[in-house]
Structures are given as structure tokens and as C-alpha cells.
Amino acid sequence: MNDDELDRMGRRAAASARRHAATHADPDGDLAAVFARADAEVTARRGPPWWFLAAAAAGIIAIAVGAIGFVNGRRDGDLVAGGPGSTPTTTTITTISPATNVSASLSRSTPGGATTVPTVAPPPTTASAPDTPPATTTTTVGTSATSSTQPSTPVTTAAPPTEPPTTTTLPYASSDEVLADPDVFGDDGRPRRLVDRSIVVGDDASTAIPIDVPESELRLIGVGPDDVAYVWAVDPGTAQTRIVAVPTSGPNVGVVTERAAFAEDGPWYPRMTETGVDTMALVGQEVVPYLDADGAPVARDDRYTWSVEHRFDDADTAAVITERATGATATVPETVPAIEGYFDGPIRPLPDGRVVVTVSRDGTTPVDWAYDPGTGTWTEHPR
Amino acid sequence: MGFARQSVGMVTHGGDQGFERFFRAEHSNVLGLAVVMSGDRETARDIVQEAFLRAYRDWERVATLDAPAAWVKRVAVNLSIDRHRKRDNERIALERLHARPSLEATFDDPAADSWWRAVRELPDRQRAVVALHYLDDMPIKEVAAVLEIAPGTVKSSLSKARSTLARTLGPREADR
Numbered sequence: 090m091n092d093d094e095l096d097r098m099g100r101r102a103a104a105s106a107r108r109h110a111a112t113h114a115d116p117d118g119d120l121a122a123v124f125a126r127a128d129a130e131v132t133a134r135r136g137p138p139w140w141f142l143a144a145a146a147a148g149i150i151a152i153a154v155g156a157i158g159f160v161n162g163r164r165d166g167d168l169v170a171g172g173p174g175s176t177p178t179t180t181t182i183t184t185i186s187p188a189t190n191v192s193a194s195l196s197r198s199t200p201g202g203a204t205t206v207p208t209v210a211p212p213p214t215t216a217s218a219p220d221t222p223p224a225t226t227t228t229t230v231g232t233s234a235t236s237s238t239q240p241s242t243p244v245t246t247a248a249p250p251t252e253p254p255t256t257t258t259l260p261y262a263s264s265d266e267v268l269a270d271p272d273v274f275g276d277d278g279r280p281r282r283l284v285d286r287s288i289v290v291g292d293d294a295s296t297a298i299p300i301d302v303p304e305s306e307l308r309l310i311g312v313g314p315d316d317v318a319y320v321w322a323v324d325p326g327t328a329q330t331r332i333v334a335v336p337t338s339g340p341n342v343g344v345v346t347e348r349a350a351f352a353e354d355g356p357w358y359p360r361m362t363e364t365g366v367d368t369m370a371l372v373g374q375e376v377v378p379y380l381d382a383d384g385a386p387v388a389r390d391d392r393y394t395w396s397v398e399h400r401f402d403d404a405d406t407a408a409v410i411t412e413r414a415t416g417a418t419a420t421v422p423e424t425v426p427a428i429e430g431y432f433d434g435p436i437r438p439l440p441d442g443r444v445v446v447t448v449s450r451d452g453t454t455p456v457d458w459a460y461d462p463g464t465g466t467w468t469e470h471p472r
Numbered sequence: 473m474g475f476a477r478q479s480v481g482m483v484t485h486g487g488d489q490g491f492e493r494f495f496r497a498e499h500s501n502v503l504g505l506a507v508v509m510s511g512d513r514e515t516a517r518d519i520v521q522e523a524f525l526r527a528y529r530d531w532e533r534v535a536t537l538d539a540p541a542a543w544v545k546r547v548a549v550n551l552s553i554d555r556h557r558k559r560d561n562e563r564i565a566l567e568r569l570h571a572r573p574s575l576e577a578t579f580d581d582p583a584a585d586s587w588w589r590a591v592r593e594l595p596d597r598q599r600a601v602v603a604l605h606y607l608d609d610m611p612i613k614e615v616a617a618v619l620e621i622a623p624g625t626v627k628s629s630l631s632k633a634r635s636t637l638a639r640t641l642g643p644r645e646a647d648r
Contacts, residue, residue: 090642095634098587098641099606102508105584106607110504113513119503120495122521127528276612278605278630314613314623361624 092279092291273309275316281337283309288318288337298343300335311361313379314387315339319348319366321359332359332366332377339382346384349377395444408446410460421446421458422467445470491531495524498541501608502548508588508603509552519555523548542618545608549600549619556592556599590640591633598633601626 090098273280279291286307287297300307304322312318316338322331330351336342348366360367365378365387379387397410408421443459450456457470502523506516523544527534534540579585591602597619604615605626612630616623 090638092634092638095638095641098583099602099637101581102579102584102587103606103609105579105581106504106508106588107500109579110500110507114500114503115517116496116499119499119517119521119524120492123495123524123528126521126525130529274624274627274631276627278627278634280631311624312627 092293096277273312275312275337276314277316277338281309281312281316281318283307283320288320288335290337298335298337300333301343301345302331302333304329304331310359310366312337313361313366315380315382317380317382319359319361319377319379334380336380336382341382341384344384346380348380397446408448408458410444410446412462417462419460419462419465419467421448421460423448423450423456423458423469443468490535491528494527494535494540498544499524501541502544504607505545505603506548506552508591508607509549509599510555511588511592515555516552519548519551522551539617542614545604546618546620549603553596553600556596586641587637590637593640594633594636597621597625598629598636601629602633602637605630 273282275281275290282289284294284297287299288309289298290296300320300322302320302322304324306323306325308321308323310319310321310332313334316336318335318337320333320335322333323329331347332349334346334348336344367377381387394414395410395412397408407424409418410421411418442463443461445457445459447457459468459470460466461468499520503516503520506519506523507513510516510519526547527540527544534543537543579588591599594602600619601615604610604618605612608614610618612623612626616626619626
């Protein structure tokens, strides 16, 4: 099955599923169920109803009265001594059975003969935001940290499925994963490959998009928003290096736009980041913004509010993060030996506002450090 | 049909009407997502109710989000994944007893049945990406926002999913 057939089948299946949902939807019933479940939770949170409490109180009083009678030796049915010379009489208290069976009154029979027993609503849970990250900790270092553990998250009886059991895995893609899995996929999910001097979509050679540049050495860096490919072009003779953008779909497909030019070749490490092509080098760094299908720069994603810079001196490299809006900085507690390929680029905060930086311990073991701006503490997350 | 809330204590601020409007606007979309993710109509309905219940519990906050629908869809996806795992365990147990559940939702197009059955065999993330991308015709960036993962991860997941689907659906469709 080729790509087009797959897409056609997917669209057909989606249309069928939408029809299915529209046909079988019962919004009134579901909305009523939502409200009923919400009310049941409130009822459970409030405790038993007044009539239940009244009945319980009456029961307690009755038991207390009985107990007093027992203590006084005046039990029901016993001979009760009258006054002097009086004839002994017997008083009997008759117990009246309830007219209906208790268990029957609590259950409902269904037409099929099966018996359903009303279920008790589960205890209320805290509002479950789906974006709460797992709280995992091994070590905490920071200006205000005094404990080696984070406060535990509130316990809920029905934890949202986004909160997995305690783990040291953070919910984000690390830079290592990004580098290991280059972003060469278009918005249609098909990979772009550089074949000779053309970009090919998927495995279909007929889609070859020639790259019209004079440089003899080309390398596909990745594919950004709107299926625009970014190509590293080098002229070995002059050491001139450029980054060019090439749309792989849309009206401007194949139109080459220069995004950056460098006077001399060097140990560049271009990589795709959230906001643009990050051109890492030993000295200097630049993030080349992406273009959209019309050739206009793509606006920065506001979620990426922090940037990271790896500063190195003769001995060590320290990672410093900076909040763009406020300029506030924090330094990762763990330094690593000076390395090539340090980078300065955007990092994405976790949904709870923490920010994660990965350092390479001993040059081999990636270690994630999470920074909590609220407390000014760093938390180590070994993998 | 409007619901006059006879609340026994739930905060009935002006948001009830807002929630109901939101519910009615998104109900069918979330139901479709839950059906294709879970493959079971009753399970899907339960997922829809649970997802909207969570939105209702926290409506004052959810209503202020840029995309409340994305929030509910994310909850529905996560619930579907959770139920899918549980159902897998149940299915294995039932198969051991030589019985198979017959809860699967069926569509009006046999090709859709094949497609969504194959989708449900994908790993969790790929399943979610395919469902959102195709069912809601959602662009990569929106899928990434709903699932709170990087756009690059969505694209690579979608690519891997497409490769798997092409491999598994090719022979099935050829058999038709």
C-alpha cells in the first residue's frame, strides 16, 4: 500500500468514525450522567444525608436506653416487682418485624431478572489536571533545599492516567533523543531524504525536489514547520557555508531561500530546535528562525520561555538557564568537563513550570536536572 | 435540551451554562476519538463522561485555558490508553478461557473497521497521534499541543505509524 492509498483509507476511516459518533452520540444522556456523577461526588464528600444521621442517632439512643435498663436489672420480659403486697405482673414488649426485607428495599430488579444494587459513589478526588508531571526525586540541590525529597503529590483515589507510577523518567524529549532521531519528517508524517542533489519525499523517487545551489556538498539538517527542509551547503574550495530553506510542499516547493551564511567552514553542529536551526560552534552561536510555506519567519513558540547556555572555561562547562522575560538565571549544580559542541538554545519547561537541563556526566551518562523556579531548587533525575 | 441543575452542592456558578455549551460543541468529537481509540462503544461513552466530568470538576480553570477542547481530548486519550491496557489484560484472560469479547464498535465502512483495528494495534503514542491527525484532521502542531509532546516527536510517531499501517493493512486490503 503506497502513501496515497494509505491517506485515502485513513480519510475514509475518519469520515466513517465521525458518522459513527454522530449517529450513536447521546449528548443529553452523557451530560446528565456527568452532572449526576458530579453530584454523587459532592454527596459523598458531604457525608450521609440527614435522615440517615437521625436514624443512627435514634438507634444510639435506643441502645443507650436498653443498656441503662440492663444495668438496672429491668430487662424486657422479666418479672417486675411491684409495691409491697402487690400482685406480680408480667410486661412483655413485642418486637415488630419490618414489613419489607431490608436487602430487597436496597436493590432493584431489572426486567431480565438480574438484581442491581445501587453503587456508592467513590470518594471525591482532587481536580485532576492532565498535565501534572510525576514527582520523582533522588537528590535536591539548591539555595533553599534542605531535604532530599520533594513534597509528595496529593493522593487521589482515581489518579489521572497521565500520572504514571513513580519513575525517574521526565516527560520530555532530551537533546540526546533529538540528536539520535533527527527531525526529517514533514507535516504529512513522511520522511524527507537527500538523494544526490534532490529532496525525496518518502520512498517515492518521482517526488524528487532539486536543490538549486552552487555548493557541491549538501546535507539535510531537518524539516521544520510547513514541510520546509533546511539544508547545509558547503563549498569545499572556499569553505563558504550556508543554510538554505527549501519548501517540500505547497506553492513554493523547491524555491531556495538563504537563511544564514558563514565566512569560514568550522566545526558546526546545526540541529533543529523548537524555534529554528541552531548553529552551534566552538565560538559563537546563532538560531536561524524557521520560515513558513510563504517564506515568512515563523513566530516563536511562547511555551519555550527559558533558554540554556553552556558556558565553559579551561576546566569545566556550566549550564546556565535564563528566563527570557525576566532575565532570571540559575546554574545547574553539576558541571562537566569542557567539551566541544556546547550549545545555547531554547529549552521547554515542564507543564508544572520546572525546567530541565541535561548534562553528560563523565562524558557518557546523561543526567537530567530539573529546576523549580518557585523554590529555586534543582532536582537530579538519573536515567 | 437544557439541564436545569438541581445541584446538591456543586458550585453552580455561571459556568454551568458555559460548560454545557462546551460539552455540546465537543461531545461528538471526543466521542469519536474515544471510539477509535478504545474500539468499544460503551467504553468510549464511559471515557467521554469521565473526561468531561474532570473538566466540569475543574471548570473554572479549564474554561480559562486557550484550548479547553484540547485539554479534554488529552484526558480522553490518556483514559483510552489506560482502558486499552486494562482491556488487553482482560482479553488475554478471556482468550485463556476460550472466550472472546464482542464489544468492538463497528463502522458503516468495512475499510474503516480494518483501519481502526490496525490503529489500535499500534503503540500508545502512535495510536494517539494517528487518531488525532486523521480523525480531527489536526495539523502536527495541534497534535503536539494536545499530547504535550514536541512536533518532531509527533512527526516521527506518525511516520512510524504509517509504515506499520501500510505493512499491516496492505495484505488485509489485498485479501478483500
